[in-house]
Amino acid sequence: MIDNISWLAVYPEIVLLVMACVIALVDLWVKSPRRTATYVLTMLTLAVVAALEGVYASSGNTFYGFGNMVVSDAMGNWLKCFATIAVMVTLVYSRPYAADRDMLRGGEMFTLSMFALLGMFIMISGNNFLVIYLGLELLTLSSYALVALRRDNATATEAAMKYFVLGAMASGFLLYGLSMLYGATGSLDIGQVFKAVLSGQVKHQVLVFGLVFVVAGLAFKLGVVPFHMWIPDVYQGAPTAITLMIGSAPKLAAFAITMRLLVDGLLPLAIDWQQMLAVLAIGSLLIGNLAAIAQTNLKRMLAYSTISQMGFVLLGLLSGVINGQVNSAVAENAYSASMFYVVTYVLTTLATFGVILLLAREGFESEEISDLAGLNQRSPLYAGVMAICLFSMAGIPPLVGFYAKLAVLQSLLASGQTAYIALAVFAVVMSLIGAFYYLRVVKVMYFDAPLTATSVSAPLDVRFVLTLNGALVLVLGLLPGGLMALCADAIVRALAT
Incomplete structure (x- = not known):
């Protein structure tokens, strides 16, 4: 018999x-x-769902449904709320671009986006290996279809093929790892797995073997080195509207399943997965920043930038446990810094790709860095929004990206471990290198001669949302306390259960 609580837990879904x-x-x-009509209905639905999630999250209640297979908690509900808003913003920016490229012959773009969002919801709510995997597959299958939406475009079809092949391999890794953990612990329930691992009755070698495959699968979804191969090709090859779809909201879901699996389920194995995350973070910061310098394609540069940004998220995740000992204050600080980082990264990415979509017109993609030449002379507003976002990604104060990086570095320093302090120093050096390729784009926008004299026009809704998006990046940098407190409270409640 399914009780009322179970239905309440999945009501927004x-x-x-x-x-x-x-x-x-x-x-x-x-x-x-x-x-x-399809667009208006989609936006109204997403607005209702976001409001529902906001109400759930504000209540701070945690409840389990369907025999503990799904969980509704503050962390999950806030992430779902932010993911819904991100998809709404993506659709506002994408609609003019998609209409110009004959991508709206049917309403597939809207319905597939909603199914992708549903997949994210299921991933975020999953408290069971099978539920998490089900959500992951719904998200990835919808994403493959979205990337291939321009069927007559060879580049998009090639990107979809690469994404499909590598995505299937990563899903296989994750599924194999989860099946190993199930075989070792005898349960698919994350809470039961935690108890089984904590009891010490399970063979450590089997657990670590399964853990390696799980971390590899998660690394692919986050897009970190050495599982990053798909990101530059898919970002560049996919229609820009779809690049924004797969580069923003899914990062929130990937963060959620990493928290659910590694922190909620496999915390007693922290000493093992921390070493793996450290290697992934170092590789991502190094390769992401160095490879981005060599790029002339803006979308490809932002893809490598994403890889380095995800390296920072991993730094926050790995600093929550010290020498296998869980200190609640240190853990809350580290995981909330990581959650804050991924939320603000998605906010900044939305505005960055929003400007690229705005500059693209029929028959012209505006994806080379040189295409932004003299943007300040053509449109000071959009050049300003783009500059704010790039400065934020580079970690320049007083923008939100600076505070996000600072929060992660503080969580590393608070551990007092020499290795973590060395990681913090390495991250700062890599950020300095990374600042070069962000500032190069700003220099092109403000100091190079424009290639065309045409002014940039945008529909009213796009202009309003983009301006608000850029303003939020600045305001949250000046007043980060509210969002940081929200993330901290969500993490505290999630860890308490």
Whole structure:
């Protein structure tokens, strides 16, 4: 018998699923080339779902449903709320671009985006290996279809093929690792796995073997070295609107499953997975920043930038446990810094790709760095938004990216471990190197002669959302306390259960 609590735990998911199916059917009768009715219905649905998640998150309650297979807690609900808002913003920015490229012949872009979001929700809510994997597959299959949405475009089709092959391999890694853990512990329930590992009755070698495959699968989803091969090719090859879709909200879901699996389920093995995360973080910071310097394609540069940014997220995740001992204050500080980092990274990415989408027009993609030449003379507003985002990613005060980096570095220093302090120093040096390629784009926008004299025009909704997006990057940098407190409270409640 399924109780009322179970339905309450998945209420937003039910609303999203039902409306995605309804919108797919309604779209069959929509004749508008810009899919206006489909777009409005999608945005209204997402707004309702985001509000629902916000109410759930604000209540601070944690409850389990369907025999502990799903969990509704503050951390998950805030991440789902932010992911929904990110998808809404993505669709606002993407619609003019998609309409110009004949990607709105059907409403697939809207319905697939909703199913991808549903996959993220299931990943974030999963308290069971199978539920997490189910969510992951729903997200990735929707993403493959979105990347291949321009069927007549060879580059997009090639990107979709690469994404599909490498994604299938990564899913296999994760599934094999989870099956090893299931074989060792006898349970798919994350809470039961934690108890089994903590008891010390399970063979350590089997657990570590499974853990290696799980970490490899998670690393692919986060896009960190050496599982980063798909990111530059898919970012560059996919239509820019879809690049934004796969480069923003899914990062929140990837962070959530990393927390669920490694922290909630495998915390007694922290001493093993911390070493793996440290190697992944060092590789990501080094290769991400050095490879980005060599890029002339803006989307490819931002792909390598993403790899280095995810390296910082891993630094926060690995500094929560010291010598196998869990100190609640240190853990809360580290994981909340990591959550703050991934949320602010998604916010900045939305605005960055928003400007690239805005500059693209029919038959012109605006994806080379040189395409931004003289943007300040053509449109000071959009050049300003882009500069704020690039400065933020570089970690320049007083923008939110600086505070995010500072929070992660503080969590490393607070551990008092020599190895972690060395990691913090290494991260600072890599950030200094990384600042070069961000500042180079700003220099092109402000000091190079424009290639065209045409001014940049945008629909009212795009202009409003983009301006608000850029302003948030600045305001959250000046007043980061509220969002940081929200992340800290969410992590405290998640760890308490």
